[in-house]
Amino acid sequence: MLIMRVSERRNLHALRKSWSNTIGKMLVLMLTVVFVFGTAVDPIGANKAEDSGLQLWTKQVGDAGTADDFLDKPFRLSEREAPQLPKLTAFDEMANSAIAAKEPVPSSSKVVYLTFDDGPSKHTADVLDILERENVKATFFVLGKQVKQHPELLKRIDKEGHAIGNHSYNHAYKKLYSDFRHFWQQIRDTGQVIKEVVGYEPRLVRAPGGTYLNFDRQYFQLLSQAGYIVHDWHVDSGDSKRSGVPESEIMKSIRAGVRLPHTVVLMHDSAGHGETVKALPDIIKFYRDKGYTFEIMTPDLEPVQFKVSTRKRWERKSVTQAWIDQHVKAVDVRGEKQPERQGEQQSGKQPAKQPEKQVERQNDSSLRFKATTEVGMLNLQPGQYKRTQQNTYIPARILTTHLDGNIIVSDNHSTQIELQFKQGTITVNRATGAAVWQTDTSERERLIWKGIEEDGVLWVPLRPVLDTIGVPLLKYEFIPLEMGKIDA
Template identity: 45%
Template sequence: MREKKRRMETRLLAILGIIALLIGGEIILGVRTAGEEIAYAAAQQQWRAHPVSAATQTPYRKANTAHFILKDGAAHIPKIELSLPTIEHEAKAAGAASALLTVGKQSKKVYLTFDDGPSRNTPEVLDILKRENVKGTFYLLGQQVKQYPKVLKRIADEGHAIGNHSYNHNYRELYSDFRGFWSQIRKTGKAIQEVIGYEPPLVRAPGGTFLNFNKQYFDLMGRAGYVVMDWTVDSGDSKRVGVPAKEIVADVKKGTLSADTVVLMHDGTGHGETVKALPEIIRYYKAKGYSFEVMTPEMKQVQFRIADRERWDRKPVSQAWIQANIDPVQVATGEPVKQPQPPTGGTTPKPPIQKSDPLLMQLKVTTDSGELELASNQFRSYQDITYVPVRLMIEKLGGTITFDEAKGVLLLNVNGLEWAIDWKTGKPMQLEIDGTLTILPWETQMKGNLLWVPLRQALEVSHVQFLSYELQVVDPNKSSSQTDENAKAEDTKAEETKQERAEP
């Protein structure tokens, strides 16, 4: 009897010793990660009624993990209740582990991106992507879009993503002044829209943003709705002329294998070796378990940090320029809006506003002679100067315009004060007391059959004092009657301008 009792005590002490050892290990090592917890539980099969896989130990281990609180330097050991897992626990755990592994595999995404196209190389790139059942993202140059519109159309039709990569890739023009960068982005966006029906919000800066973008570049691009993307892996295909395909593949394989890998390649002129390297690059990422995705405006932005030094000597653009140029723009999506079909026997409905259309803005200018309200198509900005149609401005100020055939000038009269514009050259002139004309130091522009003048300067020469201005967003759902009325008025003014142009 005593021997039996002694054996039971020995077993109990052994069990308590093992528990103490486990507790001590947990206190010394600290908190375990999820992966460590699975591995740790796999070694505890002596506590289980039947062996199971390491992955299925997690629920059991979590259910029986004790929490320890140190009091006065000593470990406080709470009561431990051991329980055996059930078949239901095993099934649930196995399913959870399987789902976890599946999600982990699917979360590895690679984005193949191609800059500087479209070119003669692009169709071959598209052939390879189609054969491999892979989608890519193409960052296009505006001048190349003009040259290869059919290739751009094919890129869009085959389901690849499209981004803006400036118009001509000229670094000095792009980065010496934000206005140069903005002009190229807008010009390229328009060129793309003319081919596929929408302007893409994705943008990649030539050379990347590091040392090229400052905070204002990032802020203003985001303010207008553009999404700027860099990369995580450089294929090295543009580090010099004629980089061989073998070297391009090697550089890609040296790149970091992150959960979201963005690979920089080029399909522009002179990049035939990139085309040769592409199949091997695709095979490499497939072997690594990556899925191939296209970049979207909604995904997390891949951007380099802002450099702590400046490469370019440039000044920030003014708030007036920002309000006139950035705020009216809002590139929202990367796909065209489908047009509704007219009902049987009915009239064709007006197409909805494209999501990528710029916001309509109204400019209200306050002067000492009253207010000038200008619709979105009645003012434009160029190099920090706001222009308006001269006839429209003069009429809103209650003035008149006549044509002096002898002198070949338009005479503009506001409040009894006259100034003139030379009809042939467009030069603005001050009418002196003795009847002579002095050329003024600013320019007019002829756009859309209308003669445009800089607003502030035209007000000044008309002896009208500029007081303030306000930009307002126009409700796109406003009744179309007013819009149609404005359009008719503009058509009438344009026709009158044509007649004036023809008279001399």
């Protein structure tokens, strides 16, 4: 009898052990599947369902390897912003109607932007020949030193209607990202070289290796302050992850890439990228077969920008305010031609001169402004937004409500106002408009942009605020109003 009980216990123990091993193996298998197919982090925070882990990782690490003028006008907090006044005004009712539910991004015609970095070089002529044959326009982010060597190729890029962007002077990572002053100097030097050849300095900029792990918040803010527009990409062709990447592997990366209504594709036309030239006709055919058209990038295009990483690749100090005041001036895009006016030039029309006053308002009485963030959609009527040459300003109340934040003022005599968000707090000095950003884990950081007070309403720049708190601006557009009608 004792022997039978011992045997039964052994059998029960063996059965439990067998079930435990089986469950353990199933958990390991499930975690493996999740890791392989679902754990990649999208640096742009969009379209996770279509990206492979490899594609998303490539976006983060880059290939191989967004603020205003200081506005000194003091402002005061509007009574409308004070939490102790619950009464709604007509303006508040308009504001509430502007904060839409979390609607999906509306679909639009599919456009792909082919971009080529690091040229011009011996391969650029072949790329231009293929683009001409296929009747496709593209964007070339050029290096200053390469323009010096091949000015005739840059002239051809411009003459044939392609767009030009600034990609630094020599692509030297360590110098570019160890100190913003070095990056700034290379961008200005390259802009001058381009202007000497084609007659204008482009506003489009792409950081060598991409912005992820290379840019901090100050890089974005100072370039935006000067009027430059920084672009990363959606799809990396993988043609520069090592030397001699074959055509078949490039096409594999293209096919695996995310396909959005507006998709930016990264390629290279520098020395050593002959396989990219071979793959280009198939790349064009692939996107045509998927229903895409091809366009150039312009300053009006919503920029693709990777999120600022919390990890640090480079040790550097922020540049001082004294240096910023002395050196960070607006990019002079005036010249014989401007990239956003290329189409008009080719048709024989003369481009309008760039406005010189940076805070001059544009006439928007016939346009409404629609902006989409990852939180939802803002639909603003004329009078609910203000445009400058650099940014679109909206009332602080509208923006904080849209982002589920709060405006906090201790009392009417307080010198500060707090815009509280789940990511952190922006504190604004009510006397000067200066803004400071702080999170629970970071030191106070002075921001470049300032608020504007007009008619008792506090206005803040949309994109710089979103950049500060890390919320992507997915899309924006200015839409003509129907005659005699204002949309609700």
